[in-house]
Amino acid sequence: MGFTRPVDPAVILHLQDRIGExxxxxxxxxxxxxxxxxxxLGPYADPAPLQRTLLRxxxxxxxxxxxxxxPLPDSLKARLALPLANVVKTAHDFLRxxxxxxxxxxxxxxxxxxxxxxxxxxxxxDALRSDGLLRELPSDALERIFTLGFSLEGLQKDxxxxxxxxxERARQRIT
Numbered sequence: 001m002g003f004t005r006p007v008d009p010a011v012i013l014h015l016q017d018r019i020g021e022x023x024x025x026x027x028x029x030x031x032x033x034x035x036x037x038x039x040x041l042g043p044y045a046d047p048a049p050l051q052r053t054l055l056r057x058x059x060x061x062x063x064x065x066x067x068x069x070x071p072l073p074d075s076l077k078a079r080l081a082l083p084l085a086n087v088v089k090t091a092h093d094f095l096r097x098x099x100x101x102x103x104x105x106x107x108x109x110x111x112x113x114x115x116x117x118x119x120x121x122x123x124x125x126d127a128l129r130s131d132g133l134l135r136e137l138p139s140d141a142l143e144r145i146f147t148l149g150f151s152l153e154g155l156q157k158d159x160x161x162x163x164x165x166x167x168e169r170a171r172q173r174i175t
Contacts, residue, residue, distance in 0.1 A: 002068025003148070027051060050102075050165040053158055055103040060155040067147040069122050076145070083121040087152065090117040090142045095158060101166050107165035111159055115159055118156050125149060 002012070089147060090113045097109040125145070128134050134142060
């Protein structure tokens, strides 16, 4: 995981490219599906909201990837490593579970564990701020911390949108 140790920029770029390629494939499938479903007059799940949500998730991940290229200052690593690891694990589990729910057209996972992990990270940032440790940081490190926080807020919001999209698809029985 970036932030706590150096990361190869090529690895991050490769992951981001793979996500972008997958979204492009999804766009093609969604377009084809929409054309095929035009003849069918019954209700069907519009893929556009899901596509927009996934695109926003990709943007969040790109921003995080950029800010993760340089490890956090040593003064923050010890305190942020565990909260960040929990965010990564719960986000990973949530996204995996969401993919399974979409494929099975079943209800999405709850966001409780994800929200708890985000709240724990935010609480640690607040504690660092209260302790005055953020004031000591060089501007580039502070910028990465704020970029990460902004990205995590976006990710949390977009996870909520993903839950909504999965719920809508689960309610509609598409043959």
